[in-house]
Amino acid sequence: xTRRSATWSRGSVARWPPACxxxxxxxPPVRSVRHQRIRAELDxxxxxxxxxxxDELRYILDPADVYxxxxxxxxxxxLKEKEIRQHGEYRTRRLVLEAWERGV
Numbered sequence: 001x002t003r004r005s006a007t008w009s010r011g012s013v014a015r016w017p018p019a020c021x022x023x024x025x026x027x028p029p030v031r032s033v034r035h036q037r038i039r040a041e042l043d044x045x046x047x048x049x050x051x052x053x054x055d056e057l058r059y060i061l062d063p064a065d066v067y068x069x070x071x072x073x074x075x076x077x078x079l080k081e082k083e084i085r086q087h088g089e090y091r092t093r094r095l096v097l098e099a100w101e102r103g104v
Contacts (some may be wrong), residue, residue: 040095061093
């Protein structure tokens with residue numbers, strides 16, 4: 001992650017829409033694949049910092065992935081369902097585990 005991308009926050013650009021003649025000051029969240037990968041890398045770095053194993057991280061992302069579809073607990077059900085609906089896959093899980101495999 002570059003210094004520039006880290007310092008351009010939603011707060012720092014919140015005054016732009018009114019200055020550009022927009023009635024709304026709402027800034028839509030950035031959902032580019034690049035930003036999703038950066039977020040996944042941060043998740044992995046934090047997981048490693050806490051000493052989690054790959055299976056523990058898999059459990060956090062989706063307990064059914066570790067214990068099977070009949071496991072009664074869920075962690076990020078809304079995110080998982082939304083990503084499957086929008087992308088045909090649980091993209092966050094895939095990106096986080098790919099980052100783990102790369103050794104981030």
